[in-house]
Amino acid sequence: MDHRVDRRQFLRMAGVGGVVFASGLARSVGAAGADDFYFVQLSDVHWGFEGPPNPDAKVTLPKTVATVNALPEAPDFIMFTGDLTHTTDDPGERRERMAQFKAIVAGLKVKDIRFMPGEHDASLDRGKAFKEHFGSTHYTFDHKGVHFIVLDNVSDPTGSIGDEQLAWLAADLAQQAPDANIVVFTHRPLFDLAPEWDWATPDGAKAIDLLMPHANVTVFYGHIHQEHHFMTGHIAHHAAKGLMFPLPVAKSQPKRTPLPWDPAQPYRGLGFRSVEAEARAKFEITEYPVVKVT
Amino acid sequence: MSTRRGFLCAAAGCLTLGLTAGVYAVAQPAEKVIRISAKRFVYTPNEIRLKKGVPVIIELTSEDIVMGFKVPAANVRADVMPGKKVRVRLVPVNAGRLDFLCDIFCGSGHEEMNGAFIVED
Numbered sequence: 242m243d244h245r246v247d248r249r250q251f252l253r254m255a256g257v258g259g260v261v262f263a264s265g266l267a268r269s270v271g272a273a274g275a276d277d278f279y280f281v282q283l284s285d286v287h288w289g290f291e292g293p294p295n296p297d298a299k300v301t302l303p304k305t306v307a308t309v310n311a312l313p314e315a316p317d318f319i320m321f322t323g324d325l326t327h328t329t330d331d332p333g334e335r336r337e338r339m340a341q342f343k344a345i346v347a348g349l350k351v352k353d354i355r356f357m358p359g360e361h362d363a364s365l366d367r368g369k370a371f372k373e374h375f376g377s378t379h380y381t382f383d384h385k386g387v388h389f390i391v392l393d394n395v396s397d398p399t400g401s402i403g404d405e406q407l408a409w410l411a412a413d414l415a416q417q418a419p420d421a422n423i424v425v426f427t428h429r430p431l432f433d434l435a436p437e438w439d440w441a442t443p444d445g446a447k448a449i450d451l452l453m454p455h456a457n458v459t460v461f462y463g464h465i466h467q468e469h470h471f472m473t474g475h476i477a478h479h480a481a482k483g484l485m486f487p488l489p490v491a492k493s494q495p496k497r498t499p500l501p502w503d504p505a506q507p508y509r510g511l512g513f514r515s516v517e518a519e520a521r522a523k524f525e526i527t528e529y530p531v532v533k534v535t
Numbered sequence: 536m537s538t539r540r541g542f543l544c545a546a547a548g549c550l551t552l553g554l555t556a557g558v559y560a561v562a563q564p565a566e567k568v569i570r571i572s573a574k575r576f577v578y579t580p581n582e583i584r585l586k587k588g589v590p591v592i593i594e595l596t597s598e599d600i601v602m603g604f605k606v607p608a609a610n611v612r613a614d615v616m617p618g619k620k621v622r623v624r625l626v627p628v629n630a631g632r633l634d635f636l637c638d639i640f641c642g643s644g645h646e647e648m649n650g651a652f653i654v655e656d
Contacts, residue, residue, distance in 0.1 A: 327643065328640075328642055328643050328645075329643065330642055330643075360640045360645075361643075364640035365640065365642060395640075398639045398640045398641075399603065399638060399639055400638070400640070436605070436607035437607050437608070437634040437636060437649075438636070438646075438649075439636055439638055439646075443638075495651075496646075496647050496649065497646050497647070498646075498647060
């Protein structure tokens with residue numbers, strides 16, 4: 242039985258998602274261990290946020306956990322791409338929000354969960370509280386023929402990756418074949434999406450330059466609280482929706498204030514995605530709303 | 536001679552005020568100084584009118600914590616330290632809106648810490 246097709250058919254019938262983008266990345270034919278699998282990307286939870294943009298702030302994450310748990314087929318792993326918590330000046334409160342966040346996501350049936358920080362988690366203390374709760378802010382892992390690289394472009398409050406981490410990235414990439422299947426997770430965009438809104442990484446171009454010699458690279462990120470797809474050369478960059486409040490299209494209004502909550506359409510603009518990695522095919526992204534359709 | 540003194544004064548100002556290397560060109564005495572104060576999460580003033588082609592000096596101070604000041608379209612930026620003044624030179628080449636923002640994360644409200652130069656013909 243082809244479970245992948247079953248899942249897609251389910252989604253189409255239920256109307257809860259749809260394949261909206263296939264990345265330009267083709268996986269290598271015959272790559273070792275290149276089995277079909279999929280993972281879920283969750284982003285910008287902002288646990289601890291309170292305000293009119295989301296009057297349901299305390300239940301949005303639990304609802305999302307329930308929706309992910311109800312997927313017809315469990316993902317291999319779940320990746321949170323930063324801003325797990327909303328920032329606070331109080332170091333104790335920051336830790337409390339991280340502890341609450343961890344307790345809620347412990348309800349996910351999938352136990353292979355990976356985390357990375359956003360600026361709200363890490364920029365005020367250079368990642369100290371994040372590391373206490375979730376471990377390193379940058380790391381790599383391999384899964385079924387894909388090499389995953391988690392880059393930290395938030396612990397430095399300027400949003401830079403920094404020379405030390407760039408050297409670490411270069412050393413890691415030197416171990417990868419030119420046609421290796423590489424997925425990069427970041428919080429902020431590596432390219433200049435909208436520098437006027439700080440939707441950029443000051444030294445992101447250096448990371449892209451390091452990645453360019455590799456033929457198969459895809460970047461998944463968060464930060465901008467909306468879906469966005471962009472190519473730098475052959476490298477595809479995919480921004481995910483957030484899970485607290487949506488943000489406007491870049492520079493469509495004077496300030497990057499959250500879009501207002503619509504009582505007629507609660508959770509509009511919020512959601513998560515699955516990413517399907519297929520041998521001899523492309524990564525495919527399916528977007529999901531917060532609330533499960535029954 | 537007066538030009539040379541002006542140069543030396545401006546150069547000394549560069550050192551004492553910690554001007555951003557590569558951004559600031561030696562100030563001419565006639566260039567207008569515009570002062571902007573930064574504090575979480577606002578610049579004051581945050582909308583400033585300029586004349587196209589007329590260079591200005593932006594003098595920045597922070598009232599609380601370290602802030603950033605960045606004008607992406609003009610490739611101008613500076614760190615703004617509490618209790619210190621920093622100057623950058625801005626040449627508004629084109630008429631229109633030149634956005635600026637804080638590019639050092641400073642807390643809840645950081646995302647709304649921005650402003651604009653309105654450049655008029």
